[in-house]
Amino acid sequence: MTHLTILRHWTALSTLLVCLAPLSAAEPVIDRGEVAYAPAADETAIPARFRLPAATFAFEAKQLDIDSKTLEVWDVTFPSPVKTPHERNNTVHCEYYQPVGKTKAPGVIVLHILGGDFVLSRIFCNSLAQQGVAALFVKMPYYGPRRDPASRQRMIMPDPNETVAGMTQAILDIRRATTWLASRPEVDPEQLGIFGISLGGITSALAATAEPRLKNVCLLLAGGDVGAIATGAWELPEAQEVRRAWVEKGGTRDEFAAILRTVDPVAYAANVRGKRVLMLNALSDEIIPKACTESLWSAFGKPPIVWYDGGHYSVARHIFGALHEVTHFFADERGASAP
Numbered sequence: 001m002t003h004l005t006i007l008r009h010w011t012a013l014s015t016l017l018v019c020l021a022p023l024s025a026a027e028p029v030i031d032r033g034e035v036a037y038a039p040a041a042d043e044t045a046i047p048a049r050f051r052l053p054a055a056t057f058a059f060e061a062k063q064l065d066i067d068s069k070t071l072e073v074w075d076v077t078f079p080s081p082v083k084t085p086h087e088r089n090n091t092v093h094c095e096y097y098q099p100v101g102k103t104k105a106p107g108v109i110v111l112h113i114l115g116g117d118f119v120l121s122r123i124f125c126n127s128l129a130q131q132g133v134a135a136l137f138v139k140m141p142y143y144g145p146r147r148d149p150a151s152r153q154r155m156i157m158p159d160p161n162e163t164v165a166g167m168t169q170a171i172l173d174i175r176r177a178t179t180w181l182a183s184r185p186e187v188d189p190e191q192l193g194i195f196g197i198s199l200g201g202i203t204s205a206l207a208a209t210a211e212p213r214l215k216n217v218c219l220l221l222a223g224g225d226v227g228a229i230a231t232g233a234w235e236l237p238e239a240q241e242v243r244r245a246w247v248e249k250g251g252t253r254d255e256f257a258a259i260l261r262t263v264d265p266v267a268y269a270a271n272v273r274g275k276r277v278l279m280l281n282a283l284s285d286e287i288i289p290k291a292c293t294e295s296l297w298s299a300f301g302k303p304p305i306v307w308y309d310g311g312h313y314s315v316a317r318h319i320f321g322a323l324h325e326v327t328h329f330f331a332d333e334r335g336a337s338a339p
Helices: 003-019 119-130 160-183 199-210 226-232 237-248 253-263 265-272 290-299 314-331
Strands: 030-037 055-063 071-079 091-099 105-111 134-138 187-197 216-220 276-282 305-308
Touching: 030 160, 071 119, 071 160, 091 119, 091 160, 105 119, 105 160, 105 199, 105 314, 119 134, 119 187, 119 314, 134 160, 160 187, 160 199, 160 253, 187 199, 187 314, 199 216, 199 265, 216 314, 226 253, 265 290, 276 290, 276 314, 305 314
Parallel strands: 105 134, 105 187, 187 216, 216 276, 276 305
Antiparallel strands: 030 055, 055 071, 071 091, 091 134
């Protein structure tokens, strides 16, 4: 990537982040409607927990007041197909980055990191939209406006059963979000994909096994063999409270891992065969062990993979390289990097 291209990305990003500050008093443009979801013709290979019955759902989209000639940003909400005891969590919140003047554009679902910092996802959405790719940033269960400040409930919890429930809701939300994105007149429903980072990457991999319409899959800092990731972190000091709480319930380390395997993309990897996949990973990732990355890579049919020097966090110095890879992959079907 040239210095001029990097400068253009950074300028556009800086402008966008300023524009996403609190809105002006101008009356927002609002779009309301309904979208009909229909399951695929044959979903027998999709685990029962990730299937949805046919349904019509309402949505609302509010255009954000930004100063850009190349893209529009919309705040999109629709009901989650899962009803939890936490009312805020039952509405899915998204940000839609729509490239201006594009028709039959590729569409991409974008997922965020575990920590819930949305800036990184917005950077990628901006980059995608600048290159003519419609990007729908989906906020996963119990994140951002979906989190009740009076509750400690999170998508990833010390109890693996609660984590499985949170991951399952995320996949069902993504299936509904894919339906919304496919319904957009400017989006080509045959060019849909998904991109995620870290936790978002793992969830993206799982969603790719459960949603047949997501044909282009790019994963950043993701891996499979979720049970191994969990047990690998079992001895870390940060896991002390989780470990103690689970053991006090009478659970074992192996049981902990076995429960999480029900949301392991490796277990359902056969559903991804034939899709375009690109993996971007860190050589010295201290959170996602290399063996787990290679497990997912092998299960997905050994797709193109790019290894960056650094760990899970220090790999951030390759942000512009990753932006280039991700944008090129989704903007051009011939753009997948060589292994």
